[in-house]
Amino acid sequence: MITLYYFAGLRDKAGVDVEQVQLTGLKVRELLEYVSNKYEGFKGSLIHIAVNEEYALLDDIVKDGDVVAFIPPVSGG
Amino acid sequence: MKLFEIVTDEIQPEKYREAVVHPGAGAVTVFTGHVREWTKGVRTLYLEYDAYVSMAEKKMAEISEEVQHKWPETKIAIAHRIGKLKISDIAVVIAVSSPHRKHAYEANEYAIERIKEIVPIWKKEIWENGQEWKGDQRKKPLLEVE
Numbered sequence: 001m002i003t004l005y006y007f008a009g010l011r012d013k014a015g016v017d018v019e020q021v022q023l024t025g026l027k028v029r030e031l032l033e034y035v036s037n038k039y040e041g042f043k044g045s046l047i048h049i050a051v052n053e054e055y056a057l058l059d060d061i062v063k064d065g066d067v068v069a070f071i072p073p074v075s076g077g
Numbered sequence: 078m079k080l081f082e083i084v085t086d087e088i089q090p091e092k093y094r095e096a097v098v099h100p101g102a103g104a105v106t107v108f109t110g111h112v113r114e115w116t117k118g119v120r121t122l123y124l125e126y127d128a129y130v131s132m133a134e135k136k137m138a139e140i141s142e143e144v145q146h147k148w149p150e151t152k153i154a155i156a157h158r159i160g161k162l163k164i165s166d167i168a169v170v171i172a173v174s175s176p177h178r179k180h181a182y183e184a185n186e187y188a189i190e191r192i193k194e195i196v197p198i199w200k201k202e203i204w205e206n207g208q209e210w211k212g213d214q215r216k217k218p219l220l221e222v223e
Contacts, residue, residue: 008127008199009210046212050197053132069129069197073212076126076133076157076198077110077169077189 002062004035005069013041014070024066029058031068046073080154081137083130083198093154093172102152102174106181108189110169112162122203126159126168129197133157136196140188144173148180153188157198168200 001022006014014035023031028049036042048071049056062068078092094107112124137155144153157169171188175181192198200211 005129007129007197008201012210050129050132053129053135055195069132071129071197072199072210074193074195074197075200075211076128076196077193 001064003067005067007069008072010042010045010047010070010072013045014039024062024064026062027058028056028060028062028068031062032058032070035070047071048073078156079134081134081141082156083128083133084156084158085160086158088156088158088167088170090167090170090172093156093170096154097152097172097174099152099174101150101176103176104178104181105172105174106178106185108169108171108185109167110189112164112166112168114164116202119202119204121164122205123164124162124168125201125203126157126162127199127201128157128159130159133196133198137192140191140195143191144184144188147187148175148184151175151180151184153184155188155192157192157196159198 001020003020005018011017050069050071051060051062051066080096090107090109094105097105114121141153144151152174154172162168171185173181173185202209202211
């Protein structure tokens with residue numbers, strides 16, 4: 001089980017802010033494909049992914065219990 | 078208060094100045110970023126900020142480590158407000174102390190640039206006829222979903 005968080009515009013597109021899914025052992029790249037197929041509007045979006053609050057690379061593996069966040073371009077300040 | 082924090086209430090800049098003052102500090106720079114009414118001819122009514130709070134506070138602490146690596150004798154405190162902010166409200170405060178003023182200025186500017194790059198905070202502009210989540214348009218992010 002992994003936890004997925006969506007923020008800002010991606011949360012609007014997903015219609016949820018957090019969910020749990022039974023996916024483990026996937027690469028970040030595959031998880032991104034999974035959510036892009038699940039939700040309208042993710043394709044063509046610029047997205048960073050954080051795993052356990054650290055920016056992740058596309059080839060990183062997501063393990064059971066991980067917390068994954070889909071992060072659109074930030075605009076703080 | 079924490080030295081690196083996301084807050085929902087009005088920011089009191091003086092708290093952060095006081096948090097970085099110490100006997101070796103000969104200079105403190107305090108930067109406050111405010112909600113601007115007009116951006117490229119479009120009038121903003123108010124802003125809504127959202128954050129991935131736990132990660133944002135962690136990233137702000139990382140920026141502090143970067144700053145102390147580049148300017149070893151500085152001390153820094155950062156707060157960013159989220160929720161609904163009206164025109165002229167303070168969205169962000171950065172206080173940096175150092176023995177001499179030059180490093181306090183340089184480190185403070187470095188910190189706001191890094192906040193805009195790596196800290197997971199988002200701004201939604203609300204206009205008279207619509208609204209939009211804004212993204213950093215200064216550089217291309219890590220990846221684009223095809």
